[in-house]
Each structure stands twice: as C-alpha cells, then as structure tokens.
Amino acid sequence: MKNFSIVKNxxxxxxxxxxxxxxxxxxxIFRGFNLGIDFTGGSIMDLKFEKAVQVAQVREVLSKHNLGGAIIQLESDDSSATSSQGVLIRTPVIADNDRTAVMSDMEKTLGKFDIRRVENVGATIGGELIQQAAIAIFLSWVLMVLYITIRFQLNFALAAIIALIIDVSVTLSWFSLLxxxxxxxxxxxLLTVVGYSVNGTIVIFDRIRESLKVHRRSETVTDMIDNSIKSTLTRTIYTTITTLFAIVAIFLFGGETIHNFSFAMLVGCCSGAYTSILLAGTIWLFLQHKKAGE
Incomplete structure (x- = not known):
C-alpha cells in the first residue's frame, strides 16, 4: 500500500x-422500490388481548397469511416492554374476508381479544415524506457546500457533494436490488448516511489543504494527494471499523423493526469509506484541473 498510488489508478x-x-x-428504473406501508397506506387493526402477547407471536400468525412484513407495535407505557395486551398492527390493504380469517386465526392461537379499531387508511407519510426528505437532503447539501466553500474552497465542496451523491445512490441501489x-x-x-459520509471526506480534504500550504515543488500534486490520503488512512479505517461493529450488532440483535435501518447504515458506512478514500481526492483534482483549464 505504501507505493500504491490511489490517484494514478x-x-x-x-x-x-x-x-x-x-x-x-x-x-x-426497471425494478423500482419495495415501498412500505408508510408510503402506500394499508389496514390498521388495534386489538386488546385478554393476556399479554409478544410481537413474535403476532407476527407468526400474520406470516401464515402472507403478512409477515406488517408493522406491529405494542401499546404499553413501558417502552422496554416485550409483551403487552394492546397491539397495533399495520398491514397492506386487505379484503374484509381476509381480515376476518386473520382475526379468527389470531383468536385461536393467542386467545380472545377486543377490537378497538379496524380500518383502511391512506399513506401516513407518502408523497409528503418523500418531498420533505428530498428537501432535507438538498438543504444539507447546500449548507455543506457553503461551509466547505468558506472553510476550504468551492472545488472541495463540489467533490464532497459528488461523493455524497454516490453514497446515497449506492444505498438506494442495494434496497432496490434486494x-x-x-x-x-x-x-x-439515509439522512444519517449523508452526515456520516461527509465526515470522512472532510478529514481527508483537511489534510490535503494543509499539505497544499507546505507543498514542495519536487512533489507532484498527485503524490501530495496520495500522501494526504495515506496519512489519514489509519484513522479512517479505525473509525469505519468501530462504527461497523456497532451497526452490525444492531443489525444482528436489534430486532426486525430496525433491521432495514441498520442495513442502510451498513451499506452507507462502507460506501462512505470507499468514496472518501478512493474517489474524493481524485474528484477534487479533476475539478482543479478543469478550473485551471478554464
């Protein structure tokens, strides 16, 4: 690695x-995304059992009716409770006869319950969430461009944004593919990935900026960037590994409800390390050459 040039390759x-x-x-484009109930709407079943039940027990019954992906929430004052009499279930829209079959199976397996609410609802977030998320990401990028431009220079900011676009695209790609x-x-x-990814890039850019101040004529800009990346490589790798330890633990033991969250973080963290180490510096150099060419 000592003699390997990231920029030249x-x-x-x-x-x-x-x-x-x-x-x-x-x-x-061709497969699209598997949008959850938050985006597409669905059916709500608010039930109160005579005996406390666990999420896994409810999901097992729902899985028999191809509803294993339903959102199940325990209604309890204790946020750490693993069982409760009150259960709120959100599923894709289902016909009345299918809902009746689910409830009948639920009663046979988990015991009697009172129906507090049953209805079909529209998307709780849907287009509004997509719009707000897009605005949030866009504003974060604008603020990053302003900060990095003031703290460094415009080309550093543009390179960081390009790297972030790649990270977001990679995360979206995995969710579409799988x-x-x-x-x-x-x-x-996704918003967390944006914040995390730019951190590693900024560390490398800060070292490049410091190296520019003491840049020797005998050293090419390519070598200077390579040396800057390598001087921060240990820190970047250690930071990434320790972060991955926490994310993997959440992915494996955090439960099904945050499984996709932790997987998105896992992909975003790995992609962020990749773009920070192997792409960001070179992108900045290309932007500098373009500016010089003008």
Whole structure:
C-alpha cells in the first residue's frame, strides 16, 4: 500500500463505481422500490388481548397469511416492554374476508381479544415524506457546500457533494436490488448516511489543504494527494471499523423493526469509506484541473 498510488489508478476505481451505479440505477428504473406501508397506506387493526402477547407471536400468525412484513407495535407505557395486551398492527390493504380469517386465526392461537379499531387508511407519510426528505437532503447539501466553500474552497465542496451523491445512490441501489422495504426508518438512515459520509471526506480534504500550504515543488500534486490520503488512512479505517461493529450488532440483535435501518447504515458506512478514500481526492483534482483549464 505504501507505493500504491490511489490517484494514478483512478480509472480502476472510477470504472468500478460507474459499473456499480449503472447496475443500481438500472434496478431502480426497471425494478423500482419495495415501498412500505408508510408510503402506500394499508389496514390498521388495534386489538386488546385478554393476556399479554409478544410481537413474535403476532407476527407468526400474520406470516401464515402472507403478512409477515406488517408493522406491529405494542401499546404499553413501558417502552422496554416485550409483551403487552394492546397491539397495533399495520398491514397492506386487505379484503374484509381476509381480515376476518386473520382475526379468527389470531383468536385461536393467542386467545380472545377486543377490537378497538379496524380500518383502511391512506399513506401516513407518502408523497409528503418523500418531498420533505428530498428537501432535507438538498438543504444539507447546500449548507455543506457553503461551509466547505468558506472553510476550504468551492472545488472541495463540489467533490464532497459528488461523493455524497454516490453514497446515497449506492444505498438506494442495494434496497432496490434486494427489494428491501423502504419505510420511514430508511429515510432516517439515509439522512444519517449523508452526515456520516461527509465526515470522512472532510478529514481527508483537511489534510490535503494543509499539505497544499507546505507543498514542495519536487512533489507532484498527485503524490501530495496520495500522501494526504495515506496519512489519514489509519484513522479512517479505525473509525469505519468501530462504527461497523456497532451497526452490525444492531443489525444482528436489534430486532426486525430496525433491521432495514441498520442495513442502510451498513451499506452507507462502507460506501462512505470507499468514496472518501478512493474517489474524493481524485474528484477534487479533476475539478482543479478543469478550473485551471478554464
């Protein structure tokens, strides 16, 4: 790694990135996304059992009716409770006869319950959430451009935004390819990925900026960027690994309700490390050359 030039081998990393993005965008165009109930609407069943039940027990019954992906919430004053008499179930829109079959099976398996509310509802978030998420991401990028431009220079800001667009695209691509459900927690994960990814890029850009101040004529700009990246490589790798430890733990043991959130974070974290180390510096150099050419 000591003699390996990241910048000089830019064609390899750019080719990998472009191929990956083409596959991802192709999937997004032709396969689309598996939108969750938050976006598409569905049916609500608010039930109160005579005996406390667990989420896993309710999901097991729902799975028999192809509703294993339903959102199940325990209604309890104790946020750490693992069982409760009150259960709120959100499923895709189902016909009345199918709902009757589900409730009949629920009563046979889990015991008697009172029906507090049953209705079909529209999307709770839907287009409004998509619009707000897009605005939030756009505003975060605008603020990042302003801050990095003031703190560094415009080309650093543009390079960071390009790297962020790649990270967001990679995360979206995986969810499209695997047809994982996209819900409100995914939007939160996407915004978290944006914040996390720019952090590693800024660290490298800060080192490049410091190196520019003491840049020796005997050292090419390419070598200067390579040395700047390598000088922060250990920190970047250690930070990424420790972050991944926490995310993997959440992914494995955090439960089904935050499974997709942790997977989005896992993909975004890995992509963020990739773009920060292997792409961001080269993108900045290309922007500098373009500016010099003008």
């Amino acid at each position: 830019w064609k390899i990393f750019f080719a990998i990135t472009i191929i990956g993005l083409m596959i991802g965008y192709g999937s997004m 047809q994982l459900e996209i819900d409100s927690t995914f939007v939160a994960a």
